[in-house]
Amino acid sequence: MGSSYRAAGAFRKRGVISRLSDLIWPPRSLLSDAIVDRPGVIEAGLWSELKFLADPQCACCGFPLPDGGNPRDICGACAGRKPAYDTARAALAYEDHTRRLILDLKRGGRRDGLPVFAKWMSAAAAEQLAKADFVAPAPMHWTRLAARSFNQAAWLAQAVARAGGKPWKPGALTRVKRRKSQAGLSASERRRNVGGAIKAFGSYKGKTVLVVDDVFTTGATLEACARALRKAGAAEVHAVTLARVVRPMDISI
Ligand SMILES: [Zn+2]
Numbered sequence: 001m002g003s004s005y006r007a008a009g010a011f012r013k014r015g016v017i018s019r020l021s022d023l024i025w026p027p028r029s030l031l032s033d034a035i036v037d038r039p040g041v042i043e044a045g046l047w048s049e050l051k052f053l054a055d056p057q058c059a060c061c062g063f064p065l066p067d068g069g070n071p072r073d074i075c076g077a078c079a080g081r082k083p084a085y086d087t088a089r090a091a092l093a094y095e096d097h098t099r100r101l102i103l104d105l106k107r108g109g110r111r112d113g114l115p116v117f118a119k120w121m122s123a124a125a126a127e128q129l130a131k132a133d134f135v136a137p138a139p140m141h142w143t144r145l146a147a148r149s150f151n152q153a154a155w156l157a158q159a160v161a162r163a164g165g166k167p168w169k170p171g172a173l174t175r176v177k178r179r180k181s182q183a184g185l186s187a188s189e190r191r192r193n194v195g196g197a198i199k200a201f202g203s204y205k206g207k208t209v210l211v212v213d214d215v216f217t218t219g220a221t222l223e224a225c226a227r228a229l230r231k232a233g234a235a236e237v238h239a240v241t242l243a244r245v246v247r248p249m250d251i252s253i
Pocket residue numbers: 058059060061062063074075076077078079
C-alpha cells in the first residue's frame with residue numbers, strides 16, 4: 001500500500017497519467033480479459049486464430065483467391081466492374097476475433113492496439129504506403145463525430161502514417177452528407193447511399209494517396225473517397241483497412 005502510494009505519487013508528479021492508469025488497470029490482451037505484460041498485445045493462443053490475409057489475392061481489391069494464381073490476377077467482381085480505387089488491401093479477414101478488435105476500437109474507443117494494427121496494415125499495403133504522398137482517413141460526418149468524439153479511421157490513419165514515416169492529412173476528405181446506416185444494404189445500394197457524400201478539399205494534383213478505414217465491407221465508402229480524391233486531381237488512390245469482409249454473409253456491420 002505504502003510503496004504503491006509512493007509510486008503513484010511519483011508518476012503523478014511526472015505527469016505520466018497513463019502509467020498511473022497501468023497501475024490501476026493493468027494492460028489487458030486485445031482479445032480477452034487476460035492480463036498481459038504490455039499494452040497492445042494478444043496472448044499466443046488467440047494470436048494463432050487471427051486470419052491474416054496474404055497472397056494470392058485480387059491485385060485490385062485484395063479479395064482472397066485460390067492458391068496457384070498469378071499475382072496480377074483479379075477477382076470476378078473487379079473484372080466485371082473496376083473499382084474507383086487502384087488497390088485495396090486489408091490486414092485481417094473479418095471474423096469473430098477481428099470483430100471484437102474493431103468494436104473495441106470504434107465503440108469502446110480502445111487505443112492500445114493502434115501501434116500493432118498499424119504494423120499489420122502497413123505490412124498488408126507495404127508497396128502502397130511506400131509510394132503514398134500522404135495518408136488520409138475515411139471521413140465521418142461531423143454530427144457523428146460530435147456524438148462519438150473520435151473517428152477510429154483517423155486514429156488508424158495516423159498510426160499507419162507514423163509507421164510509414166508519411167504525412168497524415170486528417171482533413172483531406174470530408175463527409176458532407178450524413179449517410180443512412182449501411183447495414184443490410186447490397187453493394188450497389190451501399191454505393192448509391194454513399195455516392196456524393198464525400199468531398200475532397202484542396203488540390204491533390206498528381207498525388208498518390210493511401211486512404212485508411214477500419215473495415216472493408218463492400219468497398220463503397222473507399223470508392224467514394226477515391227472518386228472525391230480523383231476529382232481533386234489525385235493520380236493514384238489506394239486503400240488499406242484493418243479488416244475485410246471475405247464472405248457475402250458477413251454484410252451486417
Ligand atoms: Zn477484386
